[in-house]
Amino acid sequence: MSLKLRLVLIPSIILTLGLAAAIALELAWAPERVRAEVGTGMELGRILVIAAVADASALGSPAAALQRLEIELPKVRHVTFRIATGSQMIAAGEVPALDIAHAPVPAWFVHLLDPRPRIELFPIVVRGVGVGQVEMLSNPLNEIAEVWKELVRLCLILIAASGAIVGLILWTVQRALRPIGDLQRGFDRLEHGDYGVRLKPIRVPELARIGEQFNSLACSLAQVTDDNHRLIDALINLQETERKEIAYELHDEVGPVLFGIRAEAASILGICGRDAAHLASIAERTEAIGRLADGMQRTNARILARLRPLALDSLGLAEALRELVAGWQEQCPEIAFSVRADEIKLDDAAAELALYRVVQECLTNAARHAGAHRIEVCLKRADGGKGAINLLVQDDGRGLPAGLRFGFGLMGMSERVRALHGRLAIGKAPLGGAEIAVTIPLAAAAMA
Numbered sequence: 001m002s003l004k005l006r007l008v009l010i011p012s013i014i015l016t017l018g019l020a021a022a023i024a025l026e027l028a029w030a031p032e033r034v035r036a037e038v039g040t041g042m043e044l045g046r047i048l049v050i051a052a053v054a055d056a057s058a059l060g061s062p063a064a065a066l067q068r069l070e071i072e073l074p075k076v077r078h079v080t081f082r083i084a085t086g087s088q089m090i091a092a093g094e095v096p097a098l099d100i101a102h103a104p105v106p107a108w109f110v111h112l113l114d115p116r117p118r119i120e121l122f123p124i125v126v127r128g129v130g131v132g133q134v135e136m137l138s139n140p141l142n143e144i145a146e147v148w149k150e151l152v153r154l155c156l157i158l159i160a161a162s163g164a165i166v167g168l169i170l171w172t173v174q175r176a177l178r179p180i181g182d183l184q185r186g187f188d189r190l191e192h193g194d195y196g197v198r199l200k201p202i203r204v205p206e207l208a209r210i211g212e213q214f215n216s217l218a219c220s221l222a223q224v225t226d227d228n229h230r231l232i233d234a235l236i237n238l239q240e241t242e243r244k245e246i247a248y249e250l251h252d253e254v255g256p257v258l259f260g261i262r263a264e265a266a267s268i269l270g271i272c273g274r275d276a277a278h279l280a281s282i283a284e285r286t287e288a289i290g291r292l293a294d295g296m297q298r299t300n301a302r303i304l305a306r307l308r309p310l311a312l313d314s315l316g317l318a319e320a321l322r323e324l325v326a327g328w329q330e331q332c333p334e335i336a337f338s339v340r341a342d343e344i345k346l347d348d349a350a351a352e353l354a355l356y357r358v359v360q361e362c363l364t365n366a367a368r369h370a371g372a373h374r375i376e377v378c379l380k381r382a383d384g385g386k387g388a389i390n391l392l393v394q395d396d397g398r399g400l401p402a403g404l405r406f407g408f409g410l411m412g413m414s415e416r417v418r419a420l421h422g423r424l425a426i427g428k429a430p431l432g433g434a435e436i437a438v439t440i441p442l443a444a445a446a447m448a
């Protein structure tokens with residue numbers, strides 16, 4: 001059952017039950033009310049009719065007495081008087097039926113209240129002779145008509161109030177649920193990749209925050225998607241650049257060396273074809289081949305070092321970082337580099353490489369963007385080595401720009417840290433410049 005239907009149905013049922021209870025209450029005390037009203041009328045009628053009969057009887061003539069009574073018979077609510085003589089007189093114990101057919105109330109309602117008609121007879125006696133009787137008959141029909149009218153009025157008021165309440169609830173619910181429909185449509189569009197969708201401010205206070213959060217979520221998704229696109233572009237470009245650089249190295253460095261080796265070898269062969277007097281020349285050429293091979297080895301080492309820091313495997317993370325920092329110190333003597341690294345050996349070689357690359361990028365950034373005079377690298381076990389390691393790189397440079405946007409470096413860094421289930425915090429360093437803090441949780445087994 002829909003929420004809207006439930007919100008309307010529940011109060012409707014309660015109001016209907018209330019209406020039924022009000023009608024039942026009214027009906028429950030209606031007979032008592034009719035009886036009391038009629039009883040009061042009968043009592044008053046009795047007093048008045050006794051006085052009137054006594055008055056009339058004192059006249060001494062039956063005709064005069066009856067005439068006087070015709071004039072003086074009292075008019076009392078819920079009571080009907082009749083003067084009867086001779087055969088018109090109702091016998092004692094006989095009760096005439098009520099004239100329901102002409103009552104201004106439905107007959108079933110009169111039967112429901114079940115009013116018992118009552119009759120009282122007052123004999124008219126003149127000079128000791130009975131000349132007739134005054135019959136006092138209870139008439140509850142007009143009281144019942146009043147009860148009926150009140151009941152109808154009560155029902156109309158309650159039905160109108162219930163209709164108004166249900167209508168108001170329906171209107172409020174519809175108004176409150178409209179933003180949920182907007183939210184649903186918004187999520188549908190997000191699901192289909194339309195991150196430009198934004199919701200208008202929601203005026204229902206309980207939902208206003210959700211609307212704001214939806215917009216901020218859409219904004220973040222748009223940003224993340226944008227960043228992802230840029231990251232992929234940067235990755236492709238970087239790969240191309242790397243390939244180009246390796247191709248240049250091979251072409252410029254390895255190519256000439258190989259050409260030289262071939263030339264020297266050909267030259268040796270030529271010399272060998274002549275005579276032994278050329279032995280010195282052969283030695284010279286062989287030395288040249290050795291030099292060329294050395295050159296090629298250095299080139300090879302440089303290419304390999306760029307593709308993969310070999311020091312990491314042979315010396316461990318701490319020593320590889322020291323070597324890395326030493327390389328930077330050589331390149332930038334005007335900056336004071338310092339490195340403090342605990343001897344940490346991680347089973348996971350990928351984690352070591354990731355930390356190494358993070359430091360590499362931090363140093364590149366600090367040297368490129370910060371204009372720093374001091375750069376500090378610190379790698380240590382967190383909390384006495386309880387399965388986490390902390391890396392901190394800080395500088396005293398100009399600090400991060402306001403509205404920092406991640407470039408490929410920071411994005412790659414955060415991706416690497418995320419892949420290791422770690423945390424990356426970028427902020428202001430105590431030294432004054434930028435600070436990159438990385439925490440990587442590691443199972444104890446992953447650390448030696």
Ligand SMILES: Nc1ncnc2c1ncn2[C@@H]1O[C@H](COP(=O)(O)OP(=O)(O)O)[C@@H](O)[C@H]1O
Pocket residue numbers: 365366369370395397398399400401404405406407408409410411433434
């Ligand atoms: N140590 C730093 N000091 C000042 N600004 C920095 C530092 N590191 C990064 N930044 C800022 O962060 C931006 C993004 O860095 P990064 O993601 O590495 O991309 P890139 O180095 O290619 O610009 C940089 O352009 C720079 O403005």
Ligand SMILES: [Mg+2]
Pocket residue numbers: 361364365407408409410
């Ligand atoms: Mg960078």
